[in-house]
Amino acid sequence: MNLIIDIGNSAVKSAVFQDAKILRSYVFPFENFSENFQKIKKDYPQIAFSMLSSVIKDTFEIEKILKRETKLFVLGENTRLPFKNNYASPQTLGKDRLALVAAGSLKYQNINLLIIDAGTCITFDFKNDKNEYLGGAISPGLQMRLKALHNFTAKLPLVKLEENITLIGDSTKNSILSGVLNGVAAELDGIIDRYKADYKYLTIILTGGDSQILSKRVKNGIFANPNFLLEGLNYILEFNKTQ
Numbered sequence: 001m002n003l004i005i006d007i008g009n010s011a012v013k014s015a016v017f018q019d020a021k022i023l024r025s026y027v028f029p030f031e032n033f034s035e036n037f038q039k040i041k042k043d044y045p046q047i048a049f050s051m052l053s054s055v056i057k058d059t060f061e062i063e064k065i066l067k068r069e070t071k072l073f074v075l076g077e078n079t080r081l082p083f084k085n086n087y088a089s090p091q092t093l094g095k096d097r098l099a100l101v102a103a104g105s106l107k108y109q110n111i112n113l114l115i116i117d118a119g120t121c122i123t124f125d126f127k128n129d130k131n132e133y134l135g136g137a138i139s140p141g142l143q144m145r146l147k148a149l150h151n152f153t154a155k156l157p158l159v160k161l162e163e164n165i166t167l168i169g170d171s172t173k174n175s176i177l178s179g180v181l182n183g184v185a186a187e188l189d190g191i192i193d194r195y196k197a198d199y200k201y202l203t204i205i206l207t208g209g210d211s212q213i214l215s216k217r218v219k220n221g222i223f224a225n226p227n228f229l230l231e232g233l234n235y236i237l238e239f240n241k242t243q
């Protein structure tokens with residue numbers, strides 16, 4: 001049994017895997033790692049391996065716990081990956097993006113693939129049909145945009161995301177929601193269209209905490225999979241176990 005852990009800038013996402021299937025998944029704050037780990041280990045004492053990907057600064061304590069209780073793999077620059085990395089600064093590339101491309105390279109071999117991860121930031125990652133990773137883009141996420149409007153103005157309130165929004169915002173709150181949600185949906189469609197112009201055959205994955213709310217608003221055909229990153233990390237773990 002594998003315990004897979006993805007530490008993003010907003011939350012920890014974790015899942016217990018057996019035979020490439022998720023038995024259970026968890027979302028919790030980074031500060032509560034230790035207590036959540038103990039609960040998971042109590043529910044699944046068969047966990048023998050763990051895989052950690054993190055984009056935050058310090059994971060020393062977390063690694064200590066995982067090393068004590070499991071055989072730990074930490075996703076890093078030297079991890080064996082199933083694709084060629086052409087990013088010009090591989091040492092600064094987010095580990096979450098590495099994991100997404102690893103999942104894409106194994107699941108969608110010989111296919112042009114654009115992976116969009118809507119989390120704290122929205123990342124775009126492209127790998128071609130030769131399994132070469134070329135890079136992509138980093139853009140502010142939904143919550144970041146809502147917070148920015150509040151933090152950098154005198155009068156705009158901090159608005160909570162809502163499902164039912166209109167194109168024409170008829171109040172301050174609805175104008176903000178329209179600007180942020182319709183704006184991101186239009187951004188995704190616009191960027192996808194530009195990739196499609198360059199790559200006739202293109203598969204698109206949408207993942208991340210905000211993938212559900214966005215998938216309904218994107219016009220292009222996409223596959224929404226909230227667990228794509230965790231699945232990618234599990235692939236990398238299995239790939240490295242057998243090397």
Ligand SMILES: Nc1ncnc2c1ncn2[C@@H]1O[C@H](COP(=O)(O)OP(=O)(O)O)[C@@H](O)[C@H]1O
Pocket residue numbers: 007008009010011012013027118119120121141142143161208209210
């Ligand atoms: N249960 C939840 N807990 C936290 N964030 C959630 C939850 N459900 C949806 N979200 C959304 O997920 C986003 C964070 O996505 P996530 O992929 O976890 O980001 P990151 O990988 O950067 O930590 C938040 O902006 C929030 O809008």
Ligand SMILES: CC(C)(COP(=O)(O)O)[C@@H](O)C(=O)NCCC(=O)O
Pocket residue numbers: 008009010055092093094095096097117119120121122123138
């Ligand atoms: C772009 C990110 C902040 C996204 O993090 P997330 O939104 O998933 O928390 C992360 O992938 C990162 O820190 N990247 C480093 C820069 C780069 O990938 O080039």
